[in-house]
Amino acid sequence: MEHIIEINALVYEGYGLGRLQDGKAVFVPFVLPGEEVRIKIREDKKRFAYGELIEVIKASNDRIAPSCKHYGRCGGCHYQHIPYDLQLTYKREIFREQLQRMGGIEDPTVEKIIHCDHQWNYRNSLQFHLTPQGELAFIDASKSNAFKVEECLLPMEEIAKIWPLLTFEKENQIKRIEIRQNEGNDVLLKLEGTQAVIPDIEITSSISTVHSSSDEQIVISGDDHLVLSLDGKDFRVSAGSFFQTNFSGAKVLVDCVLEMAKGLQGTLLDLYCGVGLFTSYLADAFDQIIGIEASISACEDFAENLDRYEHISLYEGTVEKMLPGLDIKPDCVVVDPPRKGIDRFALDALVEKKPPIIIYVSCNPATLARDVNRLMRSGYSLERSILVDMFPQTYHIESVNYLSLR
DSSP states (O other): EEEEEEEEEEEGGGEEEEOOTOEEHHHHHHHHTOEEEEEEEEEOOEEEEEEEEEEEEEOTTTTOOOOSTTTBBBBSSOOOOHHHHHHHHHOOOOOOOHHHTTTSSSSSSOOEOOOSSSSSBBBSSSEEEEEEEEEEEEEEETSOEEEOOOOOOOOOOHHHHHHGOOOOSSSSEEEEEEEEOOTTTOOOEEEEESSSSOOOOOOOOOEEEEEESOOOEEEEEEEEEEEEEEEEEEEEEEETTOOOOOOHHHHHHHHHHHHHTTOOEEEEEEETTTTTHHHHHTTTTTTEEEEEEEOOOHHHHHHTTTTTTSSSEEEESSSSGGGOOOOOOOSSSEEETTTSSSOOHHHHHHHOOOOSSSEEEESOHHHHHHHHHHHHTTTEEEEEEEOOOOSSOOOOOOOEEOOOOO
């Protein structure tokens, strides 16, 4: 059944919010406030529904033509129909709304939002699925189907050159492909398989290639890692390790963390520390630094990247398991969790340590708001929030947040 509705607002995760005739909230992608649209219900839940855009009957004056041929079908971009400056305005408003509604902060302050240097071609890694025919594919906006990719405007130059040249046989047991590059145009291709069977593959270029399964990781050609450089520092990043996807945005994140930590000293805890990005830049400011990271490959990278420092130690394991057993009183904690936020047991352990300062780097304002609410109930106040736009054309919002113990 089709419905004609008016879009009242943009909300998190790229949706516009409207109301059906009976008053039920409906979330629709690829729209703008004030637009009149024709939709059909894709998923009907008890309290709200998800709609699929069929037609824009009355368009907003702000609407622009998207640049990618897949826009509207692909689930990777959400804001190509919005001018870039207006994307930033909406991201700021949505961030504040999340802190108000989910964090219980009456009037949250966003100090500033820092724009991205590049609106396109900024991603240093890109992931693909495969169709049954062996074609590179993205997941569609409904998050249920894969479709063959013919263009993507987000990856950096070398990735953009290489991915269209990749071909695979049908039924090859590869479930996902990741291509990563550094600023020197070195490329690492990671093939994730369903089992520890190396597919027949012919490498006709000098790129490094790794096959990974749940059982093992095998280097097919080149190295099992890339060296990624950021503001004069080199980081070994293995195929299975996380690194910020936008080089210029990562530099801004680091600058924000450094500015918030300026003048602090003593003991630093770096939770979800990854390959050691923030630890590397804060190493000379603190007398003792302790990192905690669950990823085995990231821990190996951290150990190599920070090997020259004797006052830095690393614990391999989840934060919720490792943090309660540490007999320390940190002077500052930097926390950069995944999208799901800080594990609730990890948050309990963090609150027990009573660090005077917490610098929370977040990629999800919803889980940030939830965690900040818990921290505020434990005596902390959120004093500063800086937004860093690392992902133009998408709804994703990165932020650096400063909390102090009252």
